[in-house]
Amino acid sequence: MRHLLSIADLSSTQAIQILDTAEELSRVSDGPMKKLPTLRGRTIVNLFAEDSTRTRISFEAAAKRLSADVINFSAKGSSVSKGESLKDTAQTLQAMGADAVIIRHSASGAAQRLADSQWMTGSVINAGDGTHEHPSQALLDAFTIRKNLVHGGNDLTGIHVAIVGDIIHSRVARSNVLLLTKLGAHVTLVAPPTLLPTGVESWPVAISYDFDSVIGKVDVVMMLRIQLERMSELFFPNAREYSHYFGLNRDRLKMMKPTAIVMHPGPMNRGLEITADSADSARSVILQQVTNGVTVRMAILYLLLAGSQELGVQP
Amino acid sequence: MINSRPTSFNDPSCEAGKEIDMSLALPAPDMDRAITRISHEILERNSGSESITLLGIPTRGAHLAARLAAKIEAIEGRAVQCGTLDITLHRDDLRMRPPRALMPTTIPSMGVENRNIILVDDVLFSGRTIRAALDALGEIGRPASVQLAVLIDRGHRQLPIRADYVGKNLPTSLAQIIKVQFTELDGLDAVTLEEGAL
Numbered sequence: 001m002r003h004l005l006s007i008a009d010l011s012s013t014q015a016i017q018i019l020d021t022a023e024e025l026s027r028v029s030d031g032p033m034k035k036l037p038t039l040r041g042r043t044i045v046n047l048f049a050e051d052s053t054r055t056r057i058s059f060e061a062a063a064k065r066l067s068a069d070v071i072n073f074s075a076k077g078s079s080v081s082k083g084e085s086l087k088d089t090a091q092t093l094q095a096m097g098a099d100a101v102i103i104r105h106s107a108s109g110a111a112q113r114l115a116d117s118q119w120m121t122g123s124v125i126n127a128g129d130g131t132h133e134h135p136s137q138a139l140l141d142a143f144t145i146r147k148n149l150v151h152g153g154n155d156l157t158g159i160h161v162a163i164v165g166d167i168i169h170s171r172v173a174r175s176n177v178l179l180l181t182k183l184g185a186h187v188t189l190v191a192p193p194t195l196l197p198t199g200v201e202s203w204p205v206a207i208s209y210d211f212d213s214v215i216g217k218v219d220v221v222m223m224l225r226i227q228l229e230r231m232s233e234l235f236f237p238n239a240r241e242y243s244h245y246f247g248l249n250r251d252r253l254k255m256m257k258p259t260a261i262v263m264h265p266g267p268m269n270r271g272l273e274i275t276a277d278s279a280d281s282a283r284s285v286i287l288q289q290v291t292n293g294v295t296v297r298m299a300i301l302y303l304l305l306a307g308s309q310e311l312g313v314q315p
Numbered sequence: 316m317i318n319s320r321p322t323s324f325n326d327p328s329c330e331a332g333k334e335i336d337m338s339l340a341l342p343a344p345d346m347d348r349a350i351t352r353i354s355h356e357i358l359e360r361n362s363g364s365e366s367i368t369l370l371g372i373p374t375r376g377a378h379l380a381a382r383l384a385a386k387i388e389a390i391e392g393r394a395v396q397c398g399t400l401d402i403t404l405h406r407d408d409l410r411m412r413p414p415r416a417l418m419p420t421t422i423p424s425m426g427v428e429n430r431n432i433i434l435v436d437d438v439l440f441s442g443r444t445i446r447a448a449l450d451a452l453g454e455i456g457r458p459a460s461v462q463l464a465v466l467i468d469r470g471h472r473q474l475p476i477r478a479d480y481v482g483k484n485l486p487t488s489l490a491q492i493i494k495v496q497f498t499e500l501d502g503l504d505a506v507t508l509e510e511g512a513l
Contacts, residue, residue, distance in 0.1 A: 017416065024401065024417035028454075037450070038404045302404075307414030 003115045003124040004300055006133040007178040015179060016154050019143050021299035022292070029065065029295055038306050039068035042099040047089070048127070049075040049105045054266055054290055055127050055136070059102050062297035068305070071098070086110065087119055094120035100305055101125070108132035108171075123304045131169050131230070137265055138175035140296040142183060144289050145220055148261050157184035162214050164190040164246060165224035165273050168197045169231070172265045173224055177205055190214050192246065194235045211246055216255045222263040223248050223274045239272055248278045261285045340485055340493070341506035346466070349482035350379070353464055354386040356480050361431050364388075366459070368396040368430040372448055373418035376436035378497045379466055383435060396423040400434070405447035420451075427456040433480075437495040439465040442476035467506060469493055 001014070010018075028036065044063045048056050056072070063070045073093075086105075093101060100123040103111050108130030115124040128134040142156065149159055161180055167173045167189055180187050181204045188206040189196065200207060208214050215221060226242070236242045243249070248262065256262075262274075262284045270276045279286060341349065361367050364387050371380025377399040384397035401418040409415070434448050445463060452461065464480035469487045485508065487493065492511040498504050 021417050024419060027420060028404070036404045036454070038409065302417075303414045306409045307412055308410055 002304065003111075003126075004135055004304060005111050005115055005124065005126045007135045007138050007175045007182070008133070010135070010179075010182075012155065012182045015139065015142070015182060018139055018296065018299050018303060019146060020154065021303060022139075022143050022296045025298045025302070026292070026295040029298075034065055035067060036065060037067050038302060039063070039066040042068040042305055043097055044068045044070050044100045044102065044301070044305075045093050045096075045098045046070060046072045046074075046127075047093070047101050047103045048073065049103070049110075050128070052104055052127070054293065055104065055134075058290070058293040059125075059127060059136075059297050059301075061294045062301055065294070066298055066301055066306075068099075068301065071096075086114065087117070090114055090117065090119035094122070098122050100301070102127050104128045106130055125300065125304065128171055130171065131174075132171055133175045133178075134171040134265075135175050135179075136293070136297055136300060137172050138179040139300070140289060140293040141172075141176055141222065141263060141265070142179050143296050144263065144285055144292050145180075145185070145261075147292070148285060148288075149219055149259070155183040156180060159185040159220065160188070160218045161185050161220040161222060162188045162190050162211075162218040163222045163224065164211060164248070166195050166226045166235075167191045167200070167224065168195050168235075169227040170224050176222065177203055181205070188214055188218065190246065192236055192242075211252065212255070215252050216257065219257060219260050220263060221248060221256065221260060222265075223268075224265070225267060226269055226272055228269075243272055243275075247273055247275065249275045250277055253278050253281060253283065256283065263289060265289070337507060337509045339505060340508045341467070341483055343504040346482070346504050346506065349466065350382050350386055353480045353482060354383055354390060357383070357433060357462075357464065358387060358390060360462070360479070364391045364393065364395045366431045367433055368398070368423055368425065368427060368458075369433045369435055369464075370398050370400040370422075370427075370448075370452070371435040372444060373399050373401055374500070375495050375497060376434075377418075378499055379437055379464075380433075380435035382497075383433075383464065396425050396430070398423040400448055400451055402444060402447040402451045405450040407443060407447065422455060427452060427458045429457070429459045432458040432461045433464050434461060435464045437466050438493050439463070439468045439476075439478050439481075440471055442472045442474035445476050446474055466495060467493055 046056055046059055060070050102125045103114060104127040110129045111124055111126035126135055145156060145159060163173050163176060177187055188208055190208050190211050264274060264286050268274055268279055270279060358364060369380045369384050371377035380397055384395045387395045398421045399419055401420045403415050403417050462479040465478045466482040468478055468481045468484045490511055492509045494507045496503055496505045
């Protein structure tokens, strides 16, 4: 495989390979010398046509730790804001000799378009496309769950995950549902009906409208951000009512299993979907997710760029 | 078996290898003797096992390191520091092959700082693996010294690297394949030499 466009394209073997590679890389990152020579001389372009803090910085840190050269390119302040098309942008990057493009775009399928086109020859890594997928986030979430809850075994069999909140606008939820179920976890979506996409019945998940009845049974509570910027109509009566029914607060924290963990892909709306004390509690692995994000992205870059051909492994 | 495969002309040792299709280069008892001898040589050179740390290069170097450690422990009657060092991220041929799976690196409790490190690998060939291992080691710390122990030295060095401890020198042609087997992995202990396509 040359690109990482969606979790749907990955087999569970490939996903586990990425997680295992990240596992080994995390040990290297813990050492005194964090820089590896592996991708020396490779040029990676961060093409972010949509705002991002942690994904862009995380990919940049991952690329730099593997000694790749990173060019950051954001829509604001570039010719994209003058109306340059994706095609012209891609051809420009190709002409500059980019070995890989990490793309975030507000249009679903933008990464796929870039990979299918003949505009450039390098690898394409999807860092979030519209409301479609965000594969690297799902991989780092699966990695974090495995690290915290799975002892022995390399997949997530037997783990029960609740994904709570704005499912309809969330590419993180889509990628996570695909990946977690692919790795053997059981997923329950918790949201008001207005925040569930049409066709959700066909997903391989359970659905609940009642957070309190689910929270005591799960091993992982994954809170999603309410994406106000994508909401052009009214999805719930008001913020207070949403927090009351679907927010994670101190009382709900007490209902969780003793070993259960709290996750959030960030950025958080503190006080809306998650209270500050829940986000900062001992159960929260939110900062671990950020740390793991760098190692998982190093693994992705290593597997896509270090070798010459397929993602298949040679022992 | 067919014996018409091309052999290298720039290496005189290929003539010797021509006769062999597949032969046992080192049977299990000899392998054990070689490991015993190397253990004694390591102890002699380092005046005991106190200052040494064995680091095996996965996969088979790690198994050989564990064998050496067990032997040294039996001789000295005390625990010896033994771990593994994965060199994949430092290889210079990454771009020529499909991506390789990373193997575990486990550095024993005393670390590498100011230790006498014995790098352990099964076969010494081009020397590129050892160069990568020296780089990987440099990332972790600054050892007092680095020595190299291998079970088989098959020649054809491409870098100025030599082994301090060698189980057996085995002159080969580039077309030949050396296969080292360990009971833990392969069910038996043996080193075999096979004819292969160049």
